[in-house]
Amino acid sequence: MIRHELEIMIRIAIVDDHALVRAGLRQFFADQPDFNVVAEAGDGREALAIVRGGGIDVMVMDISMPDQSGIDALAAIRARVPDLPVLILSGFPEEHYAITLLRAGASGYLNKDCDPEEIVKAIRTVSRGRKYITVGVAEHLAEGLGGSDKPLHEQLSKRELQVFLRLARGETIGHMAEGMCLSVKTVSTYRTRVMEKMHLASNSDLTYYALKNGLIQ
Numbered sequence: 001m002i003r004h005e006l007e008i009m010i011r012i013a014i015v016d017d018h019a020l021v022r023a024g025l026r027q028f029f030a031d032q033p034d035f036n037v038v039a040e041a042g043d044g045r046e047a048l049a050i051v052r053g054g055g056i057d058v059m060v061m062d063i064s065m066p067d068q069s070g071i072d073a074l075a076a077i078r079a080r081v082p083d084l085p086v087l088i089l090s091g092f093p094e095e096h097y098a099i100t101l102l103r104a105g106a107s108g109y110l111n112k113d114c115d116p117e118e119i120v121k122a123i124r125t126v127s128r129g130r131k132y133i134t135v136g137v138a139e140h141l142a143e144g145l146g147g148s149d150k151p152l153h154e155q156l157s158k159r160e161l162q163v164f165l166r167l168a169r170g171e172t173i174g175h176m177a178e179g180m181c182l183s184v185k186t187v188s189t190y191r192t193r194v195m196e197k198m199h200l201a202s203n204s205d206l207t208y209y210a211l212k213n214g215l216i217q
Contacts (some may be wrong), residue, residue, distance in 0.1 A: 010036065015039065028116055075105075100158075169216055
């Protein structure tokens with residue numbers, strides 16, 4: 001049975017803006033008998049092009065990328081191919097993004113400092129249609145069930161989170177509207193909701209919050 005499972009190749013797409021990271025993952029995955037890296041991308045827009053082309057079983061994606069981030073790409077991928085497993089591999093600690101992205105449709109979240117074998121285990125898990133939850137994320141979820149207050153950004157919807165992070169990075173409403181294929185009025189409405197939910201008064205406050213909480217660099 002184990003041999004039969006290993007003969008079923010998992011077709012993987014790697015999305016990361018650093019060529020060295022992609023090369024390292026590709027080389028490591030080449031040692032796995034059931035892994036086949038079939039596509040690579042350097043940003044969210046290229047990731048969407050891969051999804052449109054089909055032929056992949058799992059996408060391994062960073063969230064901090066230029067042009068279109070992994071967070072924006074995740075929302076677009078979920079809208080186009082809801083069942084495609086997307087494993088987030090990020091430089092940000094789990095407590096900053098994991099819960100929010102799992103709720104937004106990610107199949108798993110790992111920090112880049114994790115043991116490489118855990119990435120292999122996670123890919124095999126999500127390829128079977130299951131979520132991959134680390135011990136740290138499970139503890140964070142349990143704390144939430146226990147009634148502890150959630151960070152303000154975890155109370156945002158996935159669209160609101162997209163707008164929040166773009167505003168925190170200094171993007172204008174007009175640029176966001178174009179990049180997210182939304183009207184200026186709609187983006188402005190999302191901005192208002194974000195400000196209300198997070199009890200903030202200005203874009204500078206958003207940037208300060210994002211930096212303080214390690215959500216942007």
